[in-house]
Amino acid sequence: MLYYQKHMSMRMISHGIWFVGICLQILLALVLLTKRTWRSHSFFCAYALFNLFEAALTYAVFRRGLLYFYSFWICEAIGVVLGLAVVREIFTDLFSPHQALRKLATMVFRGAVVALILLAFGVIYFQSVDVRGIARAILLAAEAARIVEVGLIMFLFLFSSAFGLHWRQNVFGIALGLGMFAAVELVTVTLIGHVSTTTAQVFNLARSISFCASLLIWAGYILAPERDTSSVEVPKRAQLEQWNQAVMELISR
């Protein structure tokens, strides 16, 4: 009886969060349309609108077992591809003002892609021995895809931090929201196959909450005004050249 009550309350919470998620997605779609974000971030808009479509579709077929299963995972696969396209879009946006870094960044980015794909294949190879059934196989594929996604977003943050690059408000928000959701999703798809049904429900709940948080981050950062940058006094070019010379001397002494 207690188990049944617990199960029911979990299901109610889950449905509640699902509903909140759909509302937030509608809100985000309105923000994107009002701000005309598709002009600068077309892939992100496609990603956000596709997520809304996915939520509506899966809600509609929720009680049709197999249909729900296939529509959910097909949409997830498309979502991952769009997510990677968003990462590429962020990369282009972040490095476009820095021609000197762009070549190096592209080279390192490609290296990171190769390394992450190898890691993803390693995960598939080492875990495929335990896989029984299509559901586990799909979870494994999802895990591999999320490794690539999380790894690339980490690369963007690490590289930009190393070079002190400035993120525009909305680009930072997009990367942060996507990264947070992808990281929680990675933990979920990695562990969900190894835990009991109740714990799996908790993971699904955490996934839904993190997605709602990401939606709020996206909407918040897109609505927030860009910070003013020109209030500080810029050093003279000669001063920059002196710094350059000093650091060069340190490197080649």
Next chain:
Amino acid sequence: MITVIVIALALCAVMLFYMAVRGRRTQAGQSFRTVDLNAFRTLMDRDDERFMRENLPRSKFSHLKRQRIRVTVRYVARIASNASAVMHVGEAARMSSAPEVAQAAAQVTELATQIRLQCLVALTKLSLEYAMPSLQLNPAMLVPKYQSLRENLRLLGDLQTQNMVPLATAI
């Protein structure tokens, strides 16, 4: 084991995002700080270092060199931070409608990016010297050493029956 690695990756990602948000808040109050280049050059002076090495016991020399490196790192970090701020401002100025302003901003941004890159190399080098104070890194020495490696491989190829020359030209 692989599951642990994947979970660690995800947790590292979350930590990184948290640090990025915090870093962004502190970056908002970023301003330029002066750099005393004469003092910086004095710190970099190899003759001073050579004098200390010749006249001080090994442990004392290591201690003093590490202290010098710590101060040098502060200077490099300050230059890197200033360069980053210049990149930020230059990025905004590049959007200027006046072409000469945009062009000048592009040049300044380019230079600031180069400084930032060099600071990274400098910090790597200083970290290595901090770990091993007896080390005197000089990247400029790499080219002649590399050339020498190629020559040695070519000579080895001549001496051995297996031809090593293609390897020497390939590296």
